[in-house]
Amino acid sequence: MTLLSSHLMLFSAVHRRPPPTFFPRCNPSTSQTVLFFCSPVLPPVRLGQRLRRLVAAAAAEDLLHNAGATVAVLGGAFTLVRGFDELTRRNILNQGLSRKLVHILSGLLFLVSWPLFSNSPKARYFAAFVPLINCFRLLVNGLSLASDEGLIQSVTREGDPLELLRGPLYYVVVLMLCALMFWRESPVGVVSLAMMCGGDGIADIIGRRYGHTKIPYNKKKSWAGSMSMFCFGFLISIGMLYYYSVLGHVQLDWASTVPKIAFISFVATLVESLPITEVVDDNISVPLSTMALAFFTFHN
Structure with a gap:
């Protein structure tokens, strides 16, 4: 071997480098198919976990929907009674006519509001919560545990709080039963x-x-x-x-x-x-x- 060839072999041995690797090496012994671009393997999300997350999200959305509808209907009912109370106080309407208009409109508007609630079977309970709150109001004021003069003047004939425990109370109970039963x-x-x-x-x-x-x-x-x-x-x-x-x-x-x-x-x-x-x-x-x-x- 000549001196020149020995020097060339030494130079190539010193400067020989492995081929560049642009991507991490894949283990061919795994059950994966041949990958051209290998990435870190993420832990799989089970189908059951995904379904539970979707169900929880849908339930939360349904709850917010019905709660919002309940608040809106409660606010509308309160505004209706207060509005007619103000008309009565200003002598724009007499008490008898005001009472009957509240009787007509509050129930019909409650009936019209049912489509605001979701299609969930539990939606009827949210709707029935509106007359239930009014039922408690009538009981508290009818038993003189509190005194809401606007409520008394709007829904009674003679201004007697005990009247709240008869016709008006039966009225809201029927509203509640219709929502729950039908x-x-x-x-x-x-x-x-x-x-x-x-x-x-x-x-x-x-x-x-x-x-x-x-x-x-x-x-x-x-x-x-x-x-x-x-x-x-x-x-x-x-x-x-x-x-x-x-x-x-x-x-x-x-x-x-x-x-x-x-x-x-x-x-x-x-x-x-x-x-x-x-x-x-x-x-x-x-x-x-x-x-x-x-x-x-x-x-x-």
């Missing part, structure tokens, strides 16, 4: 509240103003009041059912529904006209008879 998927609760709030409420207003001709078997009721209850109860029931059918909560055959509502309105009007007010309040007799008849009619 909710949006049943026409029974819708018709019951329409007859109690709209039909009965308007009957009292019309009857006091135009009820000169009394019903033979009840001198406290008039033909004008009973006719207005039948007409407005029927129209409001149809309107509310149409509202819920448009939103997709109920599916109805209108050819059979209209005669059913007319029959239910007639029976509810007859019950309201009976001389039993001293024994059973209208806020009990009218909605309960309507519930029973509507349940039998729509489920048979």
Whole structure:
């Protein structure tokens, strides 16, 4: 071997370098397929964990939705009563008319507000919380544990706190029961509240103003009041059912529904006209008879 060739071999041995590595080496013994770009292996997230996270997120979103709707409806109910109290205080409305308008609007607006809540089965409990709060208010003020003059003046006839424990208390209990028992998927609760709030409420207003001709078997009721209850109860029931059918909560055959509502309105009007007010309040007799008849009619 010449001297020149020995020097060349020594130079190549000294300066020989391994090929550059741009990416970490992959272990070919693993079960992974051939990777061109290897990256750190992250711990896998189990499918069950992902599902639990999604369910928890959906539950939290549903809770916020229903809680927000509850607060909004509570605020609307409080504003309604306060507004009519202010109108009464300024002598813009007399106490009797103010009381009946609260009777009509608070229940119907509560009924209209049901679609604000989510489609969860628990949504009805959030909606029922609104009349439950009003039930506690009536109990506290009716038992004179507190004194809310605006509430008393808006929903009582004579300004006596004990009146809160009768008609107004029955009223909010019926609102709560309709939300819990029937909710949006049943026409029974819708018709019951329409007859109690709209039909009965308007009957009292019309009857006091135009009820000169009394019903033979009840001198406290008039033909004008009973006719207005039948007409407005029927129209409001149809309107509310149409509202819920448009939103997709109920599916109805209108050819059979209209005669059913007319029959239910007639029976509810007859019950309201009976001389039993001293024994059973209208806020009990009218909605309960309507519930029973509507349940039998729509489920048979």
